[in-house]
Amino acid sequence: MDDLSHIRALVIDLDGVIWRGQTALPGALEFFEILDERKIPFVLATNNAATSPEQVGRRLEFMGIHASTENVLTSGLASAEFLRRELPPGASIYAIGEDPLKTALVHAGFSLSQDANDARAVVVGLDRQIRWEQLAEAALAIQAGALFLGTNPDVTFPVERGLVPGNGALLAALETATGVKAMIIGKPEPHLYLQAIAHLQAEPEHSLAVGDRLETDILGGQRAGMLTALILTGVTQRDALTSSPIQPNYVFDDLAQLSRALMGEIS
Numbered sequence: 001m002d003d004l005s006h007i008r009a010l011v012i013d014l015d016g017v018i019w020r021g022q023t024a025l026p027g028a029l030e031f032f033e034i035l036d037e038r039k040i041p042f043v044l045a046t047n048n049a050a051t052s053p054e055q056v057g058r059r060l061e062f063m064g065i066h067a068s069t070e071n072v073l074t075s076g077l078a079s080a081e082f083l084r085r086e087l088p089p090g091a092s093i094y095a096i097g098e099d100p101l102k103t104a105l106v107h108a109g110f111s112l113s114q115d116a117n118d119a120r121a122v123v124v125g126l127d128r129q130i131r132w133e134q135l136a137e138a139a140l141a142i143q144a145g146a147l148f149l150g151t152n153p154d155v156t157f158p159v160e161r162g163l164v165p166g167n168g169a170l171l172a173a174l175e176t177a178t179g180v181k182a183m184i185i186g187k188p189e190p191h192l193y194l195q196a197i198a199h200l201q202a203e204p205e206h207s208l209a210v211g212d213r214l215e216t217d218i219l220g221g222q223r224a225g226m227l228t229a230l231i232l233t234g235v236t237q238r239d240a241l242t243s244s245p246i247q248p249n250y251v252f253d254d255l256a257q258l259s260r261a262l263m264g265e266i267s
Helices: 028-037 053-062 075-086 099-107 132-143 167-178 191-200 214-223 238-242 255-262
Strands: 009-012 042-046 072-074 092-096 121-124 147-150 156-159 162-165 207-211 227-231 250-252
Touching: 009 191, 028 255, 042 191, 053 072, 072 075, 072 191, 075 099, 075 121, 075 147, 075 191, 092 099, 092 132, 121 132, 121 167, 132 167, 147 167, 191 207, 191 214, 207 214, 214 227, 227 255, 250 255
Parallel strands: 009 042, 009 207, 042 072, 092 121, 121 147, 207 227, 227 250
Antiparallel strands: 156 162
16 A cells, blocks of 8 residues: 555545445545645545535535535536636526536526527536426537537436436437537546646646546546546445456555555555
């Protein structure tokens, strides 16, 4: 196990790393105490565009973890920031998604279009109340030349009864109808990580991407030029490393073990 005392910033996934459901995972509370004591800056980065920094903050508070909402970056916020650099202020956006995504776009200075006629971009996030009419308007806007962004490519997400269609399924429908491939802002593309690093004013080679999924968290961190750490409290188990082409720089059983490495206690 390596000494990580040289790490200057962290970009950390949530589900499977910090929490599972409504429960903090082993070592999570102590991990944030160490980050605070050592003044190591961090961003909590999630592919979930259907949540807001305030919702994430309340969930952490419930678990006894204190983190500023300024340290939370969702794929919805990252999509709004990406568009802010691409389009003029006040540009019209056709958005499919839930309230946190639409709020992020409005706060970034955009107006939300109700139809395809004047949309400069189409942004698609998970919408659990989606209607055919929304997909039709989005397809018309894309065919008319609007930018086509997806907050994340997750094809499914888990519920109690199994796996149900995720944002990637909505993107697939629009890609099939239009022949246009969506630009993905969330993991495993680098945009989310690059925005987090910029917020932290850190260099990629001194920053650590922490996550539980090889194909999203670890690959996204690698594409952004970061060091990567896989935490084995979530989706990926150790035996998956033997067959995967995606290999993290570091592997830890849990956050407690990562904490010791950050303090230089593991070598």
